[in-house]
Amino acid sequence: MISLERITKSYEKELYKDFSYTFPTEGIICLFAPSGYGKTTLFRLMLGLDKPETGRVIGMDKLRTSVVFQEDRLLPWLSGKENLLAVNQDETLCEELIEEFGLQEDILKYPDQMSGGIRRQVSILRALLYDGDVFFLDEPFQAIDIVKREEIISILKKRLRGKLTFFITHHLDEVYAFADCMLILQGTPLQVKQTIYREDFCSIECLYEKINRYSPYCDL
Amino acid sequence: MISLERITKSYEKELYKDFSYTFPTEGIICLFAPSGYGKTTLFRLMLGLDKPETGRVIGMDKLRTSVVFQEDRLLPWLSGKENLLAVNQDETLCEELIEEFGLQEDILKYPDQMSGGIRRQVSILRALLYDGDVFFLDEPFQAIDIVKREEIISILKKRLRGKLTFFITHHLDEVYAFADCMLILQGTPLQVKQTIYREDFCSIECLYEKINRYSPYCDL
Amino acid sequence: MNRSIMKNKQKKYIRSLCVALFWICVWQICYWVVGHEVLVASPFDVGKTLWKNAGEAWFWQVIFHSLLRIVKGYLFGIAIGAVAGVLATKYYILYELLYPMMSIVKASPVASFILLTLVWMKTDSIPSFISFLMVMPIMFTNVMEGLKRVDTDLLEVAQVYRWSLWKKICFIYCPQLWPYMAAAATMSLGLAWKAGVATEVIASPSFSIGHKLRDSKIYMETAELFAWTAVVIILSMLLEKGLAILLRRIQSTSRRKIR
Amino acid sequence: MNRSIMKNKQKKYIRSLCVALFWICVWQICYWVVGHEVLVASPFDVGKTLWKNAGEAWFWQVIFHSLLRIVKGYLFGIAIGAVAGVLATKYYILYELLYPMMSIVKASPVASFILLTLVWMKTDSIPSFISFLMVMPIMFTNVMEGLKRVDTDLLEVAQVYRWSLWKKICFIYCPQLWPYMAAAATMSLGLAWKAGVATEVIASPSFSIGHKLRDSKIYMETAELFAWTAVVIILSMLLEKGLAILLRRIQSTSRRKIR
Amino acid sequence: GCQPSKVEDTAMENVGKAKVSMAVIKGPTGMGAAYLMEQNAQGLSKNDYTVTVAASPDEVAAKVINKEVDIAMLPTNLAAVLYQKTQGSIEVAAVNTLGVLYLLEKGDSIHSLADLSGKTVSMAGQGAVPQYVFQYLLDKNQVTDVTIQYMTEHAEVATALATGQADIVVLPEPNMSGVLMSDTSARVALDFNQLWAETVGEESSLPMGCVVVQKDFLENNKEAFELFLEEYENSVLFAKEEPEQTAQLIQKHEILPKAEIALKAFPNCNIVYMDGILMKETLEPFYELLWNANPKAVGETMPDESFYYEK
Ligand SMILES: Nc1ncnc2c1ncn2[C@@H]1O[C@H](COP(=O)(O)OP(=O)(O)OP(=O)(O)O)[C@@H](O)[C@H]1O
Numbered sequence A, B: 001m002i003s004l005e006r007i008t009k010s011y012e013k014e015l016y017k018d019f020s021y022t023f024p025t026e027g028i029i030c031l032f033a034p035s036g037y038g039k040t041t042l043f044r045l046m047l048g049l050d051k052p053e054t055g056r057v058i059g060m061d062k063l064r065t066s067v068v069f070q071e072d073r074l075l076p077w078l079s080g081k082e083n084l085l086a087v088n089q090d091e092t093l094c095e096e097l098i099e100e101f102g103l104q105e106d107i108l109k110y111p112d113q114m115s116g117g118i119r120r121q122v123s124i125l126r127a128l129l130y131d132g133d134v135f136f137l138d139e140p141f142q143a144i145d146i147v148k149r150e151e152i153i154s155i156l157k158k159r160l161r162g163k164l165t166f167f168i169t170h171h172l173d174e175v176y177a178f179a180d181c182m183l184i185l186q187g188t189p190l191q192v193k194q195t196i197y198r199e200d201f202c203s204i205e206c207l208y209e210k211i212n213r214y215s216p217y218c219d220l
Numbered sequence C, D: 001m002n003r004s005i006m007k008n009k010q011k012k013y014i015r016s017l018c019v020a021l022f023w024i025c026v027w028q029i030c031y032w033v034v035g036h037e038v039l040v041a042s043p044f045d046v047g048k049t050l051w052k053n054a055g056e057a058w059f060w061q062v063i064f065h066s067l068l069r070i071v072k073g074y075l076f077g078i079a080i081g082a083v084a085g086v087l088a089t090k091y092y093i094l095y096e097l098l099y100p101m102m103s104i105v106k107a108s109p110v111a112s113f114i115l116l117t118l119v120w121m122k123t124d125s126i127p128s129f130i131s132f133l134m135v136m137p138i139m140f141t142n143v144m145e146g147l148k149r150v151d152t153d154l155l156e157v158a159q160v161y162r163w164s165l166w167k168k169i170c171f172i173y174c175p176q177l178w179p180y181m182a183a184a185a186t187m188s189l190g191l192a193w194k195a196g197v198a199t200e201v202i203a204s205p206s207f208s209i210g211h212k213l214r215d216s217k218i219y220m221e222t223a224e225l226f227a228w229t230a231v232v233i234i235l236s237m238l239l240e241k242g243l244a245i246l247l248r249r250i251q252s253t254s255r256r257k258i259r
Numbered sequence E: 001g002c003q004p005s006k007v008e009d010t011a012m013e014n015v016g017k018a019k020v021s022m023a024v025i026k027g028p029t030g031m032g033a034a035y036l037m038e039q040n041a042q043g044l045s046k047n048d049y050t051v052t053v054a055a056s057p058d059e060v061a062a063k064v065i066n067k068e069v070d071i072a073m074l075p076t077n078l079a080a081v082l083y084q085k086t087q088g089s090i091e092v093a094a095v096n097t098l099g100v101l102y103l104l105e106k107g108d109s110i111h112s113l114a115d116l117s118g119k120t121v122s123m124a125g126q127g128a129v130p131q132y133v134f135q136y137l138l139d140k141n142q143v144t145d146v147t148i149q150y151m152t153e154h155a156e157v158a159t160a161l162a163t164g165q166a167d168i169v170v171l172p173e174p175n176m177s178g179v180l181m182s183d184t185s186a187r188v189a190l191d192f193n194q195l196w197a198e199t200v201g202e203e204s205s206l207p208m209g210c211v212v213v214q215k216d217f218l219e220n221n222k223e224a225f226e227l228f229l230e231e232y233e234n235s236v237l238f239a240k241e242e243p244e245q246t247a248q249l250i251q252k253h254e255i256l257p258k259a260e261i262a263l264k265a266f267p268n269c270n271i272v273y274m275d276g277i278l279m280k281e282t283l284e285p286f287y288e289l290l291w292n293a294n295p296k297a298v299g300e301t302m303p304d305e306s307f308y309y310e311k
C-alpha cells in the first residue's frame, strides 16, 4: 500500500502542505488537476526524483516502477528498439509488444526521425516492457491518434490488470475509457476535492457534468 | 491564397505523392490524420523548413508565419517573458496577452521551471504576440487543462479572426470547439478523403459518428 | 541569511587553505626524500626568497611586463581563433584552407621557426606571439565543435519568426557556444601562460619572468628558480580565478542558464 | 551509386591537393620575399632533402622512436586525465585537491623542473612525460565540463528503471561525454606532439626528431631544419587524420547519433 | 642501441677492472674522450667505464648532484657552481678544453681588438661566460666604444651573420663551424684564446671545459682515477695526432653528428689535457674574472683549495 504522509513541497508557491493520502493497492487512478498545480511534482516525489520538504512517501521502496514521463525522454543516440532493450533484454516480449502496437517499421528509427505520436508510443512500450509493479503515466496519449489510442488503451487495460497505475490526463474521454477512479485535485496547496469511481462515471457527458458541478477549477 | 502543387516527399515510405491542394484564404483549418502519417511534415514543407522532392508551395513567400511547434521549443536560457519579447518588442501587447492568459507569475520562470501545460501556453502566447499572417498550430493544447483550454480557444478565436490558421489535433472536442473546417487525410501516400465544414459539425457525437462513417483509419 | 553566507565563505577559505597546506606538505616531503637542495628547494626557503623579492620594485615590474606580453597574445588568440572558427564553419572552402594551417600551427615545434620569428619580430613580442599560437587552435577547434552542435530545432524557430542574424547570434548561437568558448578560454589560459614563459626563457626579453628563470637555472639557484616557478603558478591560478569570475559575471548578467 | 562515391572521393583528393599546392605556393612566395636560404629554405630543396632522407633506414627509425615516445605519453595523458576528471566530479574533495595540481601542471614551465625530471627519468622518457603533462589537463577539463552537462532528464529515466552503473555509463554518460572527449583528444594531439618534439630538442635522446632539429639548427642546415619540421607537421596531420577515422569508427559501430 | 644517453657496452675482459661511470656532453668538451670511449668499447681500457653521452650540461649536472656518475666533463663555470652547491663534494682534475669563442666578420677589417673601436658586435650569452670574457678583454685592452648587440641564442647570431643583419659576431664552436660551412664569405677574425694569452699573460689560456670527479669516489678508487687520467691524457694526445680517425670516432660515439663537422671544428676546439699546478693557475684567474663580473657565475664564492685535485 502506497501512502503519502503529511507531505510539504513548495516552489515559490506552496504546492503541497501537509498532504496525506493513501492509495488503493490496484487499479488505474487518474489524477485530474489544472496545469501547473503539481501533478508531475507529485509523481516526482513518489518516484524519489524529488525530496519533500517535510513528510514522507511510504511503501514505494521495494516496488519496481514503470514511468512514462511527460516528455518522451528517449535516448536520442539509440534506435527505438535499442531504447526498449536497454530497459529489458527480453527479446520475445519486446517483439510481441511491438507487434501489438504495430510499430514493426518505426521502431527501427532513431527518436529524431520519429513523429511525435510514435515517440510517445515507444515511451509507453518501454514502460510496458519493463513491467514494473507500479505504473506512472504522465499524459501518455499525447499526440496519439484516436484509433491508435483506443487500441493502446485496451492493450494497457489488459496488461495492467491487477497492478497499480497512476495516470495523468486533461481529457475526459481518456478518463472515461481508461481510469478506474478519478481523483479531482484543486487549490494551492493542492487538495483532493472529489473522488469519482468507475461505477459513477455513467457516460462522458455525465462525467463532464459531474466535474462541472463540483467545479474543480472555480478557484483558479 | 496558399496552395500545394504536386508535392512529393518521402522518408523511407512515401508520405506525399503528387499532392495538390488549395487552401481557403481564411478560417481555422484542422488537419486530421493518424500519427506518423505526415502532418508535421506538411507544416515543415509549407514553412520552408523542409524541401519537397518535387512540386512546390505557392503563396507563402510574403506571409509572416506564427508557429506553435509540436514540441515547445522555448529557448531554455531565456525566461518566459524574454522568450516572448525575443519575438516582438511590443511590451503593451505582451502584457495584455499575458494577462488574458493569466500567466503573470509563471511567465517570469525559465522553461525548465515551468510545468508542461504552462510551457505550452507560453508557446501559444509567442505565436499570438508575433501576430503572423498565417498560423501553424501543431497540437497546441497538449497538456493544457480543460478550463484553460476553453479560455484559450476563445481568445484564439477572437484574435485569429480573418486570418488563416492551420491546426493539428487528435481530439474531436478540440476540433468541434475550434475549427472552421476539418480536412480528414488518410493513406500512404496521404490523401484528402473528406472535408467537413463547421455547419456540418452538429455536435461532438455526430462529428465522431461522421468520422467513423468515413472510417478514415480503416486502411491502417 | 547574510551571516550564513559569510560563514560559508569562511569555510571555503579554510578549505582552500587546507588544500594549500596539503600540497605544501607534499612538497616538503619531496624535499626530504630527494635530499638535495640543488634539486628541490624547501618550501621555507622559497617562501623566504619570495618575501625578499616581493619587497623590491623590479620584482613587480618583471611580473607586470610578462603578464602584459602574454595576456596580449592570449586575447588575440581568443579573438582570432573564434572568428576563424566561425568563418570556417560558414564557408567550407575556408575550412579547407584554414584546417591544415591550424594543424601546422598546432604541430610545428616552436624551435623550428623561432629563428624566423626572431628575425621578423622583436624579442619583446615573441612570447606574445607564441601564446597566441597556443590559444588560437584551441579556440578554433572548440568554436567549430560548438557550432556543429547548435540546436537546429531552435534555429528553425528563429527562421519561422524571421529573426535577424544579430538576434540569432544573441539568442541562439552565443548561449550555446558559450560553454565551448568558456572551456577553451579556461583550458588555454594556463597553456598560453606556460608557453609564453617558456618562450621568454629562450628569447629572454630583459624584464621577463623567463629571463629570471633562465638566470636562476644557469646559476643553479634552486630557491630562486622555485620562487619564480611559484610566481608563475600563482599568477596562472589568479588569472584563472579572475577569468572564472569574469565568465560567471558575463553569463549571469546576460542569461541565467546555459546548457 | 558506387561510381558516384568514387567520383566524390576523387574530387576530395583533388581538392586536398589544391589546398596543399596553395600552401606550397605561399611558402615559395615567402622564400622569394625573404630571399635568404638560411632563413627560409625553398620547398624544392626541402623536398629534395626529404626524398634523400626517406631512402635511409635511420630516418624511419628516428620517426618511429619519436612517435612511440610521444604517443605513449599522449595515451597515458588521455587515460589519466579522463579518470581524474570523472573522479573529481564524483568526489568534491578530490576536485579540491586535484584542481590546483592541474593548474600547476598546466602552468609550470618545463624549464623549471627539467633538472628534477632529468634526475628521476631517463632522457628517453622525458618527452613522453611532457606530452603526458600537456594532454592530461585538457582531458581533465573537458571531461569535467562534459559531466557537468550530462542530461539530468535522462539520468532520471535511468533511476526509475533501476539501471546498473555500468548501463548508465554505456547508455548515458559515454554518448554525452563523447564529443567533449573527442574534442579534447583531437585538440591535444597536435599540442602533445609539438611539446614532445620541443622537449626532444632540449633533452635530445639520440634517436629523435628533436635531436635532428637541434643539430640542423646548430649547423645552419636550413633545408634539413625545414625538412624535419615538415616531417613533424605531416606526422601530426596523419596522426590527426588517423584519430579522426578511429573516432568515427568507434562512434559508428557503437551508436549512431551523438548530440 | 637506441638509448638516448648512450651506455657503451663492456662485454668482455672486464674481470678485475674498476667500474667507473662517466658523463660526457655532446660537443667540444667531449671530443677528447672519443678514443677512450672506443678503447673502452673494445675492452682495451684499464677501467671498466660506463659512459653517458648527455645532450645538455643540465643532464650532467643532475647526474653529478645525484651522484650517479663518478667522473664528468663539464663547462668550467658550471663545475665551480656545482662545487658550491654540493658543499664541495667534487674536485676538478683537469682542464680539457680551452677557449672556443671566436670573433667572425664579413669582410677584412678586424685584425685586433682595437679595430673593433666604433663597431657593433652581435653576440649571445648575455649574463654568461661569453659576455664576461668579452667585456673583460675589451676593458683590459681599453677598447671602450664597442656597441654590443645581445641576441638570445647563438643560432640567432649565426643567422644574423648569414643574412647580413650583422657583420661582426662572437660565436662559439660548434656554431662557428656551422657558419663557416654554409657561408664562405665569413672569416675568423679573432681567436679569444689567443687574445686571452695576449691580455692575461703568455702562459695563460682560457679554460672552458674540465674534468671533475666525486670526492667520495676518489676516497676509495684513487688508483682507478689515476688510471683514468692517464688514459684520458692518451686519448687527448691521440685526438691531436690522428684527427681524421678521431673524427670518425666522434661520429660513432655521437659526440657530434658528422665526422666532417668534427674534422672542421677540431682545430678550433682547443682540446688539451692540463692538470696539477698548471690547471690551477689557468682556472683561478678565469674564476676571478667571472666572480668580479657576477659572483653568481661561480656560485657566489670563489672555489677554495680543496676544489683542485692534486695527484
Ligand atoms: N524546478 C522548478 N523550479 C521552480 N518551479 C518549479 C520547478 N518545477 C516545477 N515548478 C513549479 O511547480 C508547479 C507545478 O509543476 P508541475 O510540473 O508539477 O505541474 P503539473 O501539474 O504537472 O502541470 P501540467 O499539467 O502543466 O504538466 C508549476 O507552477 C511549476 O512552475
Ligand SMILES: Nc1ncnc2c1ncn2[C@@H]1O[C@H](COP(=O)(O)OP(=O)(O)OP(=O)(O)O)[C@@H](O)[C@H]1O
Binding pocket: A106, A109, A112, A113, A114, A115, A116, A117, A118, A143, A144, B011, B012, B015, B033, B034, B035, B036, B037, B038, B039, B040, B041, B042, B070
Ligand atoms: N528526419 C526524418 N527522418 C526519417 N523519417 C522521418 C523524418 N521526419 C519524419 N519522418 C517520418 O515521416 C513520417 C511522418 O512524420 P510526421 O512527424 O510528419 O508525422 P505526424 O503526422 O506529425 O505524426 P504525429 O501526429 O505523431 O505528430 C513518420 O513516419 C516519420 O517516421
Ligand SMILES: [Mg+2]
Binding pocket: A039, A040, A041, A070, A138, B115, B116, B117
Ligand atoms: Mg505535468
Ligand SMILES: [Mg+2]
Binding pocket: A115, A116, A117, B039, B040, B041, B070, B138
Ligand atoms: Mg507531428
